[in-house]
Amino acid sequence: MGAMSPDPLLRALEGIVGAVHVLVDPALRAGFESDWTGRYHGRALAVVRPSSTAEVAAVVRACADAQVPVIPQGGNTGLVGGGVPRPGSTGVVLSTRRLDSVGAVDTSSGEVVAGAGAPLGAVQDAARAAGWDVGVDLASRDSATLGGMVATNAGGEHVVRYGRMRNHVIGVEAVLADGSTVGRVPALRKDATGIEWAGVLAGSEGTLAVITQVHLALVARLDAHAVALVAFDDFASVARIAGELRATLPSLLALEAFFAGGLRRVRDHTGLPSPFADDWPAYLLVELATSAEDAARETERLASVLDRHSGVRATAVAEDEAGAARLWAYRDRHTEAINAAGVPHKLDVTLPHDRLVEFTERVPGTVAAIEPDAELVLFGHVGDGNIHVNVLGLDPDDATVDHAVLQLVASMHGSISAEHGIGIAKRRELALTRTDADIAAMRAIKHALDPEGVLNPGVLLPDPR
């Protein structure tokens, strides 16, 4: 496998994981050094691929001894640059992908233990085969790993039903910056013996520990799905009916909104036919998931809510799985249609439910005041108040519009990052919605667990002033 590296750290790492799992060849490193959008990239000293908790611990210890930063990386599906080397600095990328074991599903309790590097899709397959399912689903399911999903407290399209990743974690095992191992798996659902590591590490984005194993609570597998696309005169009607559906339909799995402009982009890009005879300003995609015996009742209930609302202009209901996929395509293909039209500025925000309509009314003016020719495309998880704000026609290096939109969000008591995290992308904006006391306390915890700043430096927390 080539000559032994002369660098003492690389030699130590080779001793821990084997030379074949210490990638120094630029061609092999490349896929780990850049995020999938190509926006964030840096140079790694090496990419190390441990296969056990003990190896992770030894790798972290070796890097700490050499005072070389460790950048934990799962499936590298992040959107905020939190899992790749920072430009202008270096470090060792610790890839968790070989920690990919998926244990036997406990069919009585609906639980599974898996390595932090197990892709969500593999865990979903194992769960479904055993009559269960994973409560969180992401478009990046074949790459996104459990560890990364805990570290970012992942969201996705089923949050309206099941909540975020943290809600499903019974326990984790993780390696701290000093190489010590905390937490335990399997864990117990009832264990009131102090701080829970899953609670501390959710949202920490690799800055406090490298998660090595995850003990996950599953949800019941539901085999009957119903999908409908509904057209409205305005977004106010979408928001109103979304609130009502959320309060009355226990079977609700997803509640997604998009607008005429985004639909036009999707149709131009994909050649898909119009979902309805006419065009309408706003659309709501609804998915229900139930047991087979409840399916008819829940779809009737959905129909009766829609019937009562005067704002509904047209409704398309999927007849089968292929029809459901066709309706979902109008929502799911927004991202690629927008990317095909230019280099978008992408912001991922949450508004309080009662200010969602006001936000969609104000954000066009905020953007136009800075760049009158910019094109704004909004879509998102309306059930959670989570809007993905896309702006086309801007200078890629000018963040003036981004800042203005995030400031608007903060002034309306929203979140500047609904589900993508902070990473390096938004750490300067963190203070828009977290107080100085909050940031100081987060920094104190970081310093307590990682005094030398070994784990993922430059991510999440702004540089001290």
Added chain:
Amino acid sequence: MGAMSPDPLLRALEGIVGAVHVLVDPALRAGFESDWTGRYHGRALAVVRPSSTAEVAAVVRACADAQVPVIPQGGNTGLVGGGVPRPGSTGVVLSTRRLDSVGAVDTSSGEVVAGAGAPLGAVQDAARAAGWDVGVDLASRDSATLGGMVATNAGGEHVVRYGRMRNHVIGVEAVLADGSTVGRVPALRKDATGIEWAGVLAGSEGTLAVITQVHLALVARLDAHAVALVAFDDFASVARIAGELRATLPSLLALEAFFAGGLRRVRDHTGLPSPFADDWPAYLLVELATSAEDAARETERLASVLDRHSGVRATAVAEDEAGAARLWAYRDRHTEAINAAGVPHKLDVTLPHDRLVEFTERVPGTVAAIEPDAELVLFGHVGDGNIHVNVLGLDPDDATVDHAVLQLVASMHGSISAEHGIGIAKRRELALTRTDADIAAMRAIKHALDPEGVLNPGVLLPDPR
């Protein structure tokens, strides 16, 4: 209200909350200085009753300046001595009970913001009046406060359906040891901007912060309840059927087990008639909760599971609410019946589901080997693997049996505290199930957020060796 206290700290506290809310009279202090069992008690310099977050912050700051410990206290319903002054030391009890506002329920999203001192029962009332409910229920609902329930990550009888307190917290506001305020309410369900304070504080037992407000996610109110009591030949059958019910009955709300000896104690103490014509070794209490339209189907499903099992010896099904209360009494009155028989040693443990039966078979031998005449009464939340171990006939000051039982639990990969917490009662045993690295890291977080040890010293973490 009497003369101003000469003590500068007391004077400062009176300036913050008003003299009437600084209790120094021993008769007024008494109810805050002793837990409800009378087992844990100490002497407070004063009991301070702030009515706002700003007052809490000022109280904590004044105590920190005077180097006087602060003992946060909610409803004082704890069982491990974590909310009352320690014997041999002193401090100021900070009672959160005046932070008892309950905001308007958001009927669309099912959310409510309440003060940390709001009793669970008041929040339940508000939620139910709005068509929702709280996912956690406790027998101490009229006293237990939301803040204490977050700080201990409370469990209770509905964990099998809804999980523990942390699962229901959207956000918290809390005051740190330096008097700074972190977190925010109202919070957002999707907010990926770093560490979540609810996650850090759940299980911290008042050692990291004083929680001042809680933003709670509610669950759907279910109006149809069904209760059945089932008798079995042995506990192995109870555990087996409990696992099957948990996997197949989405309507399951509670799954409680008890034994012949405990039932005999309850009947002796209460005079209740026997639930069945014959006595049986083990009993399972099942409660279902559904919408009215699902009630018949779910009770039929329960009946069909029971019919299939050869271990079932007798079944009593409640006909109405009064009947449900009668069946619940056999389980709920265990605690008072045991207390009436002597001073029990009480241990609250969790076992992995697949070792629950083995534990119930081994624990009598563990106890008898030390004290052959002791009486062992077991009952608990079998759906969660949570067993309450009660031992009668022991010297109240001799913890030999307690240690032996907890060691057995630890050797079987269980938890030494399922839902009561560590407090001062079990901090010396914490190392039985948490590693040195775990405890060191918890201590590092404690030191980071409270370097002077102002908040609840002596609780949770063992003294450094």
